[in-house]
Amino acid sequence: MIVARYQESPEITANDGCRLRELIHPGRDESGVCYSLAVARVEIGERTVPHRLTEETEVYYIVAGRGRMHIGDECREVVPRDAIVIPAGRVQWIENLGERPLEFVALVSPPWRSEHDVRT
Secondary structure, eight states, rough: OOOOOOSSEEEEEOOOSOOEEEEEEEETTSSSOOEEEEEEEEOTTTTTTEEEEEOOEEEEEEEEEEEEEETTEEEEEEEOOEEEEOTOOOOOEEEOOOOOOOOOOOOSOOOGGGGGGGOO
């Protein structure tokens, strides 16, 4: 059994500028899954840097806060319990519109790779 504890996962600043804790990644653990899973945070009044994952599809699941998701030329407001599918290769960013940190789970398939995460 693999139990990935949030508090035991180091927090980093991701390529897009959000704060992130990667909990599961088959290249770093023995999970054997075909995706990576992280918890991300965008502070009040902040937004991530426009970027794209060249080969991976990403799903955001909003846990807390309120934001606006941008994918290509589209944008929509997002709130807790919303899930957003971000197709591979599409330019994306998210901005915090609320009065508390925007928190979301990011699932990436195939697993996230730094060389495929490109700022635009």
